[in-house]
Amino acid sequence: MMDVALLTELADSVFFWGAFTFMIAVAIAGLGALRLALKGEAVTSLMGVSALTTAAGVSLYIIQIIFEVEFARDTAIALLVLGAVGTIIFARLFRMEEGE
Amino acid sequence: MINEIFVILYGLAVIAFVAWNIKKGTFVIEPSKLIPSLIIVFVLLVVFLIFNGIPFDTAISVVGKIGAGGIMFAGVVPMIGAAVGLFRFGDEYGPNIFYARNHITGVIDTVASLVMIFGGLLIFRLDLVAVGFFFFVLIPFCGNALANAYYYSYQRRLQK
Numbered sequence: 001m002m003d004v005a006l007l008t009e010l011a012d013s014v015f016f017w018g019a020f021t022f023m024i025a026v027a028i029a030g031l032g033a034l035r036l037a038l039k040g041e042a043v044t045s046l047m048g049v050s051a052l053t054t055a056a057g058v059s060l061y062i063i064q065i066i067f068e069v070e071f072a073r074d075t076a077i078a079l080l081v082l083g084a085v086g087t088i089i090f091a092r093l094f095r096m097e098e099g100e
Numbered sequence: 101m102i103n104e105i106f107v108i109l110y111g112l113a114v115i116a117f118v119a120w121n122i123k124k125g126t127f128v129i130e131p132s133k134l135i136p137s138l139i140i141v142f143v144l145l146v147v148f149l150i151f152n153g154i155p156f157d158t159a160i161s162v163v164g165k166i167g168a169g170g171i172m173f174a175g176v177v178p179m180i181g182a183a184v185g186l187f188r189f190g191d192e193y194g195p196n197i198f199y200a201r202n203h204i205t206g207v208i209d210t211v212a213s214l215v216m217i218f219g220g221l222l223i224f225r226l227d228l229v230a231v232g233f234f235f236f237v238l239i240p241f242c243g244n245a246l247a248n249a250y251y252y253s254y255q256r257r258l259q260k
Contacts, residue, residue: 002152011165013103014110015223018169021111022215025179029208032186036201039191043250044198050242051186051205054235058212061228077231084238091245095252 016066023062030055046090053083110166114173122177142167161224168222175215182207198250202243209239 030052037048057079064072121128129137142163149159185204189197216232219225 002149002154004154004158007149007154007162008158010103010106011162011169014107014169015165015172016169017107017111018172022172022175022179025176025183026212029179029183029186032183033205033208036186036205041198041250043246043253044201046249047198047202047205047246050246051208054209054212058216061216061231065223065225065228073227080231080235084235084242087242088238088245091242091249094249095245 019066026055050087053079111173118174118177164222168219178211206243
């Protein structure tokens, strides 16, 4: 007979530390994206901001899951969806302004 | 104490396996064999826990959470690699370095969305799966639009 409380605690611990480590890795990738966003070129900055919104959105979603902060989920969904859609729209805009 | 030791060993094993795959440049174990094997291990663990007197919902939740933790540990290596790449490739490599950076940000987006999809499936959070899948569908359009905008603006600058 195995101990249910011990198993649940083990699973929670693995999930917490996995999510926490992944959040740190995403934050480091976000720093790289921030560096990219501060470059001079407009399209490069747009690419950096796009990666930064991804990093922020995923970090917020993980915060919602492991710390149960409910409002973080709404912010994360907004960042992930609007970040991607906004990147496509602005990229089209840059192409039309500068290329055609 | 046992929990912490298990977490460290499990995390290091997953991270080392992913790093080994990346260093080799191809799959150490083919995905067509690895994914069914992982699913079989998942089912066997659940059956083992049920036979040891654990209720079904607790057993599947425990195994799912350990699997989701493993997926997040696996996502650490590509994220760190992408961050190193973004810091490493500066402007001294010429104008075409943009496409390498576009690829690197694509890696960040893909890893994030795959972790959301499979982590969400394993912890039974369908909102996470839905957002991850929507994001996964949008990623190629984002990368293509950015590369397209850069290509045409660069041609324009060359003409000037």
